[in-house]
Every structure is written in structure tokens, then in C-alpha cells.
Amino acid sequence: MLQRISDVVGLMATPLRPSHYLELVQPLWSTHRLQARVESVWDETSDTRTLTLRPGHGFRRHRAGQHVRVGVSVGGRQMTRTYSISSSPDRSDGRFTITVKHAGRVSGFLARDVRPGHLLSIGLPQGDFHLPDAAPVRPLFITAGSGITPVMSMLRTFVLRWHMPDTSHVHYAPHAHDVIFGRELEGIAAKLPNYRFHPMFTRDGHGPRHFSEAQLEELCPDWRERDVWACGPQSLLDDVTACFERAGRARYLHIERFTAPLARLPANLTGGTVLFRRSGVEVRADGKKALLRVAEDASIAAPHGCRMGVCHTCDATMVSGCVRDLRTGLEVNEPGSRIQLCVCAAAGNVEIEL
């Protein structure tokens, strides 16, 4: 019955949905897109900022360590990146926080230009890098830079639950003043002896302090008996993975990688390999031939209309890679972009949903 009523009300708003009108009154009530309002901003370090977000209707509680997709408009263009949630899911006010380091267009915008009151589009919390349902008995955290954010959510959860397990935490930062949440981490370590915090400063002039097995042995001699969560730059994760594989402990290692979501822009436009994903066809293409022609020459029935960039019939989603608009010479390298096949050519390897 309720479903019937909602169908009828839905029909009264056609071709929109009632939610589109509800959104005019209060954006957080909309059900057709999830948004969050920025409630406050807080500078953690000189280039890192924590945003407290109030999510709209339909958001679900995250698990400590998960991340969330955040969309902003930069220069009129909608862009999306994922950020770890730095607050605990046990926080009682329904808000959550993300902690963003100033780097690149989207993070730069979030870390510098966003003000309280701004609306951001968000996704639902996702990711496998989270605490198990039963709290780990002896966790070891290895983090570097902004890789601390998902682990912070885990630590805050332990604190809120009044149960800090026997925890060791090695964290890398260039200098003491660069440690995101530094004060809070020191505070927890001072209050809860179960939590041992080992900050390592890689650029404070005391020689190389990067991750090594010997260093881990010294800081946490029982590392071979612990469940490990590691998050940070690629190089750190490579070293940590190698170390745990040598010790035969790879299955106790959980890692979170933050890979750059953008393809590298090629210096010279030589084209590349084009993979038409749905058709399962892979072909070479030069940097001049329109992708619609490339598809047709590979006997793929691509929808097409004007063949000159006017009608948008041949638009397709670029899964990954980089293409060049032949009319303007502008490159598109953001995964998930809709591209016009009839006026775009490969600029490096590219994967297309077709």
C-alpha cells in the first residue's frame, strides 16, 4: 500500500522525482543523490585539514577504516576522489570527518577553499580495510603521512569503546610538526599504556629513518605475532609487503593503497592500445584516428550519428587511460569520463566501455 502511494506521488513529479522538490527545501532530505553539509573545518597541520560532515538521508554508518567517495565542483567540473573516514563509527552525533592533505585539484580545494555550509556529494562508505567484528587482540599499525586517517578511525573506536588492545603503532612523517593528529596520538599514548606510539621523522637530520625489517624488529620485537594494518604511500607498502612475505606472514597483513586516479598525460601523442571492454577487443590506434573509426575498423557496432561531435550519440564511458579531443587538442584522463568517440583519439593506452 505504502509502495502504491509512493508510486502515485512519484508519478506526480514525473519526469523528476519528489526528492528533486524536497531537495529545494533541504538538500540533505533528497533520496536521489547523497550529499553532506560541511559543518566545520579544522586545520590539523599546515597543509592538512579535517572536515566535519553531516551526511544526508540514506547514509549508513561506516566501519572503522573504510573510505567514502567525495565529489566537488572545481572550475565548474564535477570531480570525485575517495577519502578515508577519520572519525569513529561510534561517534554519537551522526557526523563523520575526513582529513585531507593539500595536494592536487580536489584535495587542494577541500583543504583550502571549502567553508562550513558547503554541500559535497558523497557515496556510501566502502572498502575492505577495516577492523574485524571482534576487536583484534594484538594489532600493529604501520602508517605514513595521511595514511594515518583510516587508522585514526580505528584508534578512536578503541578509545570510545574503553578498550585499547595491546597495540603498537609505527608512524612516518617528515618532521614532528607534520604528524597529523600528533597531539591526539601522544595524548592517547600517555593515557593508555596499552598503546605504544612510535613516531619516526624521516627528514629531521638523524639519518635514514624509513621502514626496514631491522627497524621494525627494534620497535616491535613481537611483530611476527601481530595482525597488521598498513596504510601510506606505495613505496612504504611495497617494503612492508616484502618484509611480511619473507616472514611468511602475508596473510596477517591488511593494506590500503591510495593510487592516483588519473592517467599520466603522455608527452608525445603516439596513440596506444585501445581496449573495448564489453566487446573484448583490443587494438592499436594512432593518436589521430577517431576512436569511432577505430571501433568500426575492429568490427564493433558502435552507435553513431553526426560523426562530427555534434549529436552525442556515440558518447561512451572511458574506464581508464587517456584520450585527446581532436577538435581542441585537450586531453581527458579522468576515469569514468564520458567521451565523444567520433572526435576523440587515443593518447596512450585507453579502455572504453563499448
Add this chain to the structure above:
Amino acid sequence: MNAAANRLPVNLDDADIEAVGRELDAIQHEIKSSLGEADRRYIWRLIKLQRSLALVSRLIIFASLGFLPRWGHVLSGWLPFAIVMAIGTFGLGLAKILENMEIGHNVIHGQWDWMHDPEVHSSTWEWDNVCPADQWKHSHNVVHHTWTNVLGKDRDVGYEIMRVTPEQPWHPVFLLQPIFNLLLALLFEWGVALHDLDIHAMRRRRGLVDEDRRILAGIGKKAARQVMKDYVLWPLLAGPFFLYVLGANVVANLMRNLWAYMIIFCGHFPEGVHVFHEAQIENETRGRWYVRQLLGSCNIEGGKVFHVLSGNLSHQIEHHLFPDMPSHRYPQVAPRVRALCARYGIPYNTGSLTRQFGTTTAKILRLSFPGNHDRAESDYRAAGVHH
């Protein structure tokens, strides 16, 4: 025959035409690379304004029922009822005009795709109109914008039922053209909806093929929802006053139909516009395509509000040159296009709404009768071309 048949009605050689093309490409590139936050704010503010106007207008229509004489309070009476009802109805018509013209038409054209906003994107937008967006994308974006004003190719030339240029052969059925014209104006959204059907082919085959059935099913589904909304559900909400609300919604839709018809007919049919034969577009270069768009489109002069309400199709020439440029930038490029035309001696067909709509209507009435081939010749002479 080719060299002569291939000519466009302008005194330009191929090199000039390609130079025109390069200049227009440069304008297009310049505008597209300057798109940014302000443009995004423009379209989103307009969308919010339009939705608020639609909702508030529907509420005003209901509020008018409270002024009916039967309630017997101080303010009740036919006059107050009629005034409030008229305000609500006019507002709803205006909201539908904004939605179809400056928002819907332009979003479905892909003018806002550059924002990568999944909500305001040609692949997801559905408009408040009985024509399904995906079919319109074919009949309008592909057929009309690729084959602009080419006889036998562009179905917008006469919408397959009218004679709008002397080049189309006369048939006694065109004696009824003034009536077709009026009906098309009143039922414009339905005409647009049926537009993707190839009526000529259907007549030749004397039946429907699967493709036609698919198109009809799409229209049926979309139209059923639109009809339910405007002519059943909202009026039902008024209970015993069903007919009042139904009437208001019918008037709002008529208002939108008449407005859209008028603006769109002024885009390609006024006096002085050119039509083309298939021979003229053989091996067409980008430059020649541009020149054909310039010769086949007409602008309407007016103020800022008029341009927004017409979806900036009052800048039909600029729209045909740059179909996926955000429409609110057309006023900015129009003077440059006009100056370029003046420099190369290309006619730039612009005039007041009275001039453009007057000559269009006069032409439609005149062409319901046979003849008028001389007129086509004089158009060519006016453009300075001698055969």
C-alpha cells in the same frame, strides 16, 4: 554538373569558406576553454528557479479554489478566483517553457556535459514533454543538426506534413495547410514526439516495422506518464474541483506548445532563409558545413528575458554553429559571428519577432497554394548569386 550544383549561395571561393570555418572553430575553442564555475552556477540556479516556480505555481492553482464564490467569505468571488488561477496557470506555463527550452533542449544537446555532473547530463536528462529524450536526441541532434535545411533529409523542413519552401512540390493536400499549421502549433509537443517516426517510409511500406513499433512504444510510455500527471493525478487531488485544475494544466501545456512552436518556426522558416539540395552537400567540408548552418538559420532579436525564455534559440544561428556550447554564451558570441558574416558577405538573417514570425506565417499561408518558384530564385539573387 558537379561544380555548379555543388555551389552554395554565397560569393566565396573554397579558400574563403575554409577560412570562415577556421575562425568559427577558434571562437568555439575559446568559449569552451573559458567554461567554469560561473557557468555551472548559472544552470543550477536556473534549474532550482524552474523547479520552485513549477511547484509554487501548482500550489497557487490549488489556492485559487479557496476563492470560489461558493465559500462565501470576504475575498471569495469569480474575479479573485480568476486572478489567482491565472497567476498559477501562467506560472506553470512559464515553468514548462523554461524546462523545455533553456534547460531541457540544451542539456539534451550535451551543452552541459563538460561539467561531468551526472544529474545535468545529456545521457540522463528527461524533460517535461511527451517526447522521450532519447528519441529526440536522434530526430533533433542527429537528423536535424547534421542535415540542417537539406530537402529530403532534414525532417524539420515542414515536419513532413507542411510545405515551408517553394522547392517542395505542391500537392492539393497543402490547401489544408493553414489548418495543419494551427493544429501543429497547439499540439506541438505531440508533433515533436512523433517526429522520430519516418512517416514517408511508413506510407510507402503501408505498415509498421519493428523500429516503428519500438519508437511508438517509447512515446506511449512517456506520454502515459505525462498525461497521468497533468490530466489525471494533479486534477484528482482537487477532488470535486477536478475540472478547474485540469483546465489550468491544459492551458499551461498549450501555452508552452504555442511558445515553442513560434520560437522554433522562427529558427528556419522566415523570409530569406536558404534550403539546400543533396548535391550541394556532397563531400561537404567543415567550412562548408558551417556556411550552410549560417545560411539555413535565423535569429530573433529581443531582450535578456526573451532570450532565456526562448532557450537562446533566438540565437538559432549561433546554436546551429555550436550546438553543444552552453546556450547562455550565445549572446556573447553573436556579435562576433555577425561581424564575421559581414566581413565575408554572408547573409545573417536576424529580425524582430514580428518580422520573423510574420514572414514565416505569411510564407506558410502562401505556400499552401501552388507555385512561387520565382520566389526561390529571388532569394538566390538577394544573396548575390547568379546562376
